[in-house]
Amino acid sequence: MASDSLSSIRPATVVGTTLREHVLHGMHAAKGATGEFTSLLNHVSLAIRIINSRVRAAGLAGLLGYTGETNVQGERVQKLDAFSNEVLMNVLERSGHCGLIASEELEEAQLADHHGKYVVLFDPLDGSSNIDTNVGIGTIFAILRRQEPKLSRPSLADALRPGREIVAAGYVLYGPSTVFVMSTGQGAHGFTLDPMIGEFFLSQPDIRVPKRGMCFSVNEGNFSRWSPEIQKWSRFIKGETPSGPNKDGREPYETPYGSRYVGSLVADAHRTLIKGGIFAYPADTKSTSGKLRLLYEANPMAYLFEQAGGAAIDGRDRILDIVPKALHQRTPLILGFVEDVAAYREFVLGERS
Ligand code: AFP
Numbered sequence: 001m002a003s004d005s006l007s008s009i010r011p012a013t014v015v016g017t018t019l020r021e022h023v024l025h026g027m028h029a030a031k032g033a034t035g036e037f038t039s040l041l042n043h044v045s046l047a048i049r050i051i052n053s054r055v056r057a058a059g060l061a062g063l064l065g066y067t068g069e070t071n072v073q074g075e076r077v078q079k080l081d082a083f084s085n086e087v088l089m090n091v092l093e094r095s096g097h098c099g100l101i102a103s104e105e106l107e108e109a110q111l112a113d114h115h116g117k118y119v120v121l122f123d124p125l126d127g128s129s130n131i132d133t134n135v136g137i138g139t140i141f142a143i144l145r146r147q148e149p150k151l152s153r154p155s156l157a158d159a160l161r162p163g164r165e166i167v168a169a170g171y172v173l174y175g176p177s178t179v180f181v182m183s184t185g186q187g188a189h190g191f192t193l194d195p196m197i198g199e200f201f202l203s204q205p206d207i208r209v210p211k212r213g214m215c216f217s218v219n220e221g222n223f224s225r226w227s228p229e230i231q232k233w234s235r236f237i238k239g240e241t242p243s244g245p246n247k248d249g250r251e252p253y254e255t256p257y258g259s260r261y262v263g264s265l266v267a268d269a270h271r272t273l274i275k276g277g278i279f280a281y282p283a284d285t286k287s288t289s290g291k292l293r294l295l296y297e298a299n300p301m302a303y304l305f306e307q308a309g310g311a312a313i314d315g316r317d318r319i320l321d322i323v324p325k326a327l328h329q330r331t332p333l334i335l336g337f338v339e340d341v342a343a344y345r346e347f348v349l350g351e352r353s
């Protein structure tokens with residue numbers, strides 16, 4: 001090559017796209033962006049890397065076991081739950097962009113910055129009953145924009161918004177590797193942490209829920225507490241009853257589906273997002289409104305599934321259309337490939353049996 005010739009710009013192949021670059025790219029594409037949202041997401045990413053470092057060393061750092069306290073959900077608080085909550089609170093408060101913070105671990109929403117434009121809702125460590133046995137756990141969050149940040153102080157009403165108003169949501173799965181799946185409304189994208197350099201790199205751009213997965217994910221131990229309609233769906237998905245005609249003339253599909261259930265929403269939802277199929281946590285006679293929390297678990301997951309071309313309902317209605325009445329409201333949650341979710345709904349409505 002002649003020494004004075006300029007080579008053309010090469011696509012980056014050795015070094016991939018970092019999370020920071022991905023977020024910045026989104027900012028440049030958004031009209032009127034001020035950089036505050038980008039900065040907020042970078043703070044979320046910092047908190048996640050701190051939590052990850054402690055999760056990875058929990059057994060060595062004296063972070064296993066319980067604090068001795070009980071949280072607002074009536075559950076015993078694990079040390080890692082409390083630590084993760086503290087990290088997120090600190091980092092978000094310091095960001096200066098957060099008006100209000102709501103956490104599954106806190107009874108009430110916390111005022112962070114009077115002029116902060118955003119509300120962040122999170123479950124700092126989901127699946128914490130799995131911590132002591134080294135099974136996958138995660139962090140889940142959703143971000144809303146306050147209605148009138150310049151005119152009013154942040155209030156509870158800023159948090160009690162339907163999920164369709166979410167401007168970004170994500171989860172982190174602390175599994176064999178640390179995976180961060182996020183959306184700012186332009187598809188769902190997966191990033192993997194390179195632990196040697198502490199940076200997330202884009203590993204799964206534009207995730208799409210595959211058509212027709214092979215698995216269903218549900219706590220079968222609750223079978224006797226389910227309604228007859230849900231029991232019928234359960235028999236159908238396990239291939240115990242013929243699939244019968246589908247509504248709308250869809251092709252009946254092959255069952256049984258295989259069963260996979262971890263008991264950490266992040267792990268079960270992530271597998272469903274990547275491999276397809278269906279995840280269900282229905283209401284039952286013990287948890288009559290469902291077990292999962294609308295604001296910290298169901299809404300962020302529903303947002304991500306819809307961004308990935310999947311569906312999320314409470315059995316009948318779209319999760320993202322539910323108008324929350326309380327911070328810690330619970331809901332049934334069904335996630336997955338649209339046709340699998342539609343079939344579940346048909347059983348619930350008694351349109352199939
Ligand atoms: P923990 O955080 O108490 O482990 O609860 C996890 C969770 O909220 C969610 O991540 C799971 O999908 C669900 O509960 C599992 O509930 P079951 O143990 O009743 O199956």
